[in-house]
Amino acid sequence: MKWRELVDNRRPPKTFGSRKRRYQARACTGKANFARFNLFRDVDRCYGDGMAGRAPAAFHLSGVGRAFGERDALREVALRVEPGERVAIIGPSGAGKSTLLALLNTSLRPTAGAISILGQDPGALSPSRLRSLRSRIGTVYQQYLLVPQCTVLQNVVAGRLGRLSLWQAAAALVRPSETERVAEVLAGVGLATRIYDRVDRLSGGEQQRVAIARVLYQDPEVILADEPLSSLDPARAADVLSLLMRAGARRTLVVSTHQLGPVLPHFPRVVGLRNGRVVFDKAREAVTDADLAHTYGGSDGELATTGMTLRTGTQPTTLLETPTGTA
Amino acid sequence: MSANARALPPPAPWWLRWPGAAVVAAGAISYRVCEGDLAQLTSARARDAVAGFVGGFWPPAHSTEFLSSLVRPALETLGIAYAGMTLALFVAAPLSFLAASPRVFVTGGDQPTRLHMALHHGVRALLSFMRAIPELLWALLFVRAAGLGAMPGVLAVGIAYAGVVGKVFAEIYESVPRGPAVALATAGATPVRAFAFGVFPQAMPLMTSYTLYRLDCAVRASAVLGLVGAGGLGQQADVALRMFQYDETATIMLVLFGLVAALDGVSFLVRRRLERSRGLFPHGRVALRNRCLAVVGGTAAFGATLQALDAPLWEMLLPSSVTHVAEFAAGMLPPDLGELGKVGTALVETLAISVFGTLLAAALAMALAYPASRKLFLQELGDEAAKRFMVRWQLRRVVHSVARGVLNLGRTVPETLWALLLIFAVGLGPFAGALALALHTAGVLGRLYAEALEEVDLGPARAMMNTGVRPGLAVLAAVLPQAFTQLIAFTLYRWEVNVRASAVLGLVGGGGLGAQLHVALGLFQYPQAMTLILGLLVLVLAVEQLSARLRRALGSGGQGPRAAVAAW
DSSP: OHHHHHHHTOOOOSSHHHHHHHHHHHHHHOOOOGGGOOSSOOOTTTSOTTHHHHSOOSEEEEEEEEEETTEEEEEEEEEEEOTTOEEEEEOOTTSSHHHHHHHHTTSSOOSEEEEEETTBOGGGSOHHHHHHHHTTEEEEOTTOOOOTTSBHHHHHHHTTTTTSOHHHHHHHTTOHHHHHHHHHHHHHTTOGGGTTSBGGGSOHHHHHHHHHHHHHHHOOSEEEEESTTTTSOHHHHHHHHHHHHHHHTTSEEEEEESOHHHHGGGOSEEEEEETTEEEEEEEGGGOOHHHHHHHHOSOHHHHHHTTOOOOBTTBOOGGGSOOSSOO | OHHHHHHSOOOOOHHHHSHHHHHHHHHHHHHHHTTOOGGGGGSHHHHHHHHHHHHHHSSOOOOHHHHHHHHHHHHHHHHHHHHHHHHHHHHHHHHHHHHSOGGGGOOTTOOOOHHHHHHHHHHHHHHHHHHHSOHHHHHHHHHHHHOSSHHHHHHHHHHHHHHHHHHHHHHHHHHSOOHHHHHHHHTTOOHHHHIIIIIHHHHHHHHHHHHHHHHHHHHHHHHHHGGGTOOSHHHHHHHHHHTTOHHHHHHHHHHHHHHHHHHHHHHHHHHHHHHTOOOSSOOHHHHHHHHHHHHHHHHHHHHHHHHHHTOOGGGGGSHHHHHHHHHHHHHTOSOOOTTHHHHHHHHHHHHHHHHHHHHHHHHHHHHHHHHHOHIIIIITTSOTGGGGSHHHHHHHHHHHHHHHHHHHHHHHSOHHHHHHHHHHHHOSSHHHHHHHHHHHHHHHHHHHHHHHHHHSOOHHHHHHHHTTOOHHHHIIIIIHHHHHHHHHHHHHHHHHHHHHHHHHHGGGTOOSHHHHHHHHHHTTOHHHHHHHHHHHHHHHHHHHHHHHHHHHHHOGGGOSHHHHHHHO
């Protein structure tokens, strides 16, 4: 099988330099590069020790603010995310998590401060360069944002529209070789048999998987996920989370959530947002009850009533333990 | 306290605070202006006319000779409708992309380009011009410019419908959820690609069913175009009526009825097939082949139809034809501004016809919508107890059938044909036009009202019936209020349509602008005709603006492309 050969013979670039050139070439031609396509990217070899320092930060925000009319959704946000990092952004509803993610995927522009994404300032780019930057950032939206009347196949293929022309994308729906590639991605998220089903016939959890498959097919360097678990029951949430972790394992991954329990064990770094400000930005092990209380407002007693407390007595909670099984 | 006081909205204008008073005033004024006289409906003359019709219509003419003479006009009507609609799609589809708000193509914080904005406004204006002039008037102009036959019919349907279809398609693009397209754009897709994969697939089901509905309308419209010499069944109906051959008229109407019903069946099948469709692009080679065959076949059928109709559309692109049409258009310029007073009177009369016709239609439709709704009248809210009394239950079913029948009849017979019939009952003039408009519009609105009533939450009405309220009262108290803004939106949209329609009624003797236009065109006074057309354009655009404002004042409930799609 041709696609198998491609997968098995893939040869990841040895240095970050070649990787960078590759993306520049891609940005210039805008052509599809399916030969390099792989599902769960092996970035370890790209982001080897010592490389992270020299590579541009995935995201670099300094003094960033975003106002909607009179209301400030974000104020004075400073954040630096290195390539390959996994960051969880937590905070109550209305804290500005979604706004922050929208800034990171360039669908919003900051009204104050400077932002640099993968080494580029999105505000200074020409439309076509902005598009090629965007094609390197994948987003899983809270509302999935799939086209309900279309098949799973078409929705997944659409993820790659940043690099495929309209006709290449249309051809991808007909050519068996491309269809097989999509099937491969869908098998990775457990939806291999639903490739020709219409999205509006799928359950919410399945639609979430399609949204993840779309991002995987896009093959970005960075994956952003906005409240990926918000509308799923606990069992589905665990499934989707492990899927997301696998997809983001070798990429930069930024997830916003307010479900701390299942999410935090997977993220070495946690950023707390409240009222549009960064309250804390720490390694997971260093996060204290006080931090969470501050983020979610009120006292520890209030936290306890909402079931969000970290520790009972002096015992460390599972919340802050390092993951053992999953990941 | 003070915060609450500030939150109060500013007082609305009186016509919004007392909408009933405004409606009654509008009704009374328009009734006077269009020389209304409801007493005429019970006069001896009207009774004679109705008796004459009923006696004359039955039995319909059914000699083999007459029936075989109808085959060609019937096919011609279908052909004009199909060719005109295809032409309209060819014109409207590309224009609709530009007519849609440029925001549809723009994501994130970007601004649409100046060129795009300019093109957008230009195309919008072009489309409103194309649809402001009714197809019958376009046909009349093309008959003058290109001669008798099917050709002016195809052109008229094509141009007038392109204006409507382009607008409605644009509204559909604007209305579908934009999230998917935004998601694709933030993954790097160009605006066009994001549109093709994120917006268009969502819009397509509604666009297709609207196209089928329009084809339905096109059959009825092209049947009428014969009245001005553009071929088809209308010519036969005109001749038969003028020679008082009521039995032949009845047959022609039945044939038209049959054509529309057959088309309804076909479009039902197509729509059911579409529900299983899976997006814009074909999946797999078989689907690709089928899609290509459908497109090639449709285009070939278009060409063959034009050939059969002897309407060589492509000749319109020849330089000689272009200069001919340009000369004709130049002959209408400059418009004759000498008799603006007369034009003003005609405009007021046209407006009055449309207002009175629409109000009367709304009242009729309101009365018939509940009994015509199978779901409300017989099924969901049917009087359970009544089922045990067979007589009463059968009576209910009869009432339901009669209401449906009246609405179907009103809808199927175009207002122009109604006007031809009513002229015998109430004489020439605007009142006949208004009544004709009311009958046709009642048929259209009745169906729309019934659908809107059926879509609301029936829980409150059921709860009310459980406390012993009669079903009819429960509908009035618990169903109607939920659907009310929707009903008003439908009525306003229909009013926009009716302003154009009432301008045409004069061509067959229904008063208003059309009567003067008929005279001016008959006497080859083209500059005068141009003035009247420009006046109509102004009136139509003004009514469109007013209707849009009223709909906006109604709030979110009464807007949206679904209402536009349903009512246009």
